[in-house]
Amino acid sequence: MPYQKLAALTFDDGPNPDVTVPLLDILLEARIPASFFLVGENITPLTVPVIERAAKQGCEICNHSFSHPDMTGLTPDEIRREVSVTSERIRQITGTAPRFFRPPYIAVSEEMFGLIPMPFIAGFGCDDFDPEVRTAERITRTMAQLRDGAVILLHDAKGNQQTVDAVRALIPMIRAEGYEFVTVSELFSRKQITPRSHIVYSYAEQTTMYAETE
Template sequence: MTASVRRTGRLPLAAAVLAAGLTACSTLTGVTSPADARAAAARDGGPAGPVDCATAHCVALTFDGGPSAPTPELLDILKREKVPATFFLQGKGHTEKYPQTVRRMAEEGHEIANHTWSHKDLTKLDPDQIRAEIEPVQKDIEDATGKRPTLMRPPHGTTDDEVSAVLEKLGLAQILWSVTAKDYATTDTALIERRVLDGADRDGIILLHERYAGTIPAVPDIVRALRDRGLTFVTVSQLMAPAHPRPGKVYRP
């Protein structure tokens, strides 16, 4: 999986997110780190969130592509470990099929966000097609929880100015990541753990997918190891507080 930000006109600027971190491109524009957004808001006098990530060493654990049949098992682990997560939910076969799981996520304090209806590359769609990928998921989540998401993650992390313009009108900020275990390509739990632990650091955003067989068994050891390093788990919005994610804008550690 790669994350890239493209200019209007679909010319790539390129940034590849690897298992152990991010290879950045100096020509990227319009991308803000959660830490920078947080610091700017703090300078303006905004209050800290429930965890002050300006002083605590925070990290956000995120999951894409659910909910799925295994998701309740993951929720049990997160509840036991007292870890809040951010879930970027997919629509087709997921939010439409497991509304009760979406409701449980919200009830247990997790942050819920949008990951499109069918995981299409949004940079290859026109504005109406982009809206068609976003709005049904917004409705499913609102029906289940009473709230519409304000965050989304573009499939493959691929976005551009045209996508951002549509998402701004829809009230959605774009959240990328700093480390992924590429768990969509392996069932090796030990490898997933190692990739996350090699790349995770303060103010990072970890990307996993709970529907793949090797992922959920890796979560308890990932949580304990990162806590042993002094990291505190927060949602993406908590990571950015007192900043409020701005619709259309792209955030990436």
């Protein structure tokens, strides 16, 4: 069997019925998982069924803070609450506490590493939060940065139809390059890598430590 390259599709800022549900339809049809990094305040009676469906489909549910602040400006108590409230809500819905954290704006501090008991995941993005970056450009940018062990960073924020369209096109393109889609947990376990603190991972194989800048 040929060597299988791995990639993890990840989505931030949901859940959102308008965008997350069509994405789940695409993932289901392709029979692949993705990982959703949820903003806690978006977990509402309207979106709980979306989260339940994602988990049932084999997607991984991860933590992207409660209110999406730049957490480098928060007090230790605020940092802990941003993370713990969201983790607890997710645990109540899926039965499993999230294993990975994505810092809002990928803004990190030494204090956050000390207070947040999860590996930090970044990923490489195509600026799909910017409506001016059109679907075709999102596809081009994603393919240009793709390599084995990739964490692909996208957004299922409200109204982001262009990312739904991009994902629909990207899945067969990425598969044609010899990739298998996995969750973030699977990405690390299949690569036999234990994620460490002080690394903000965009690819599973990554060793550059975070260094605080003044």
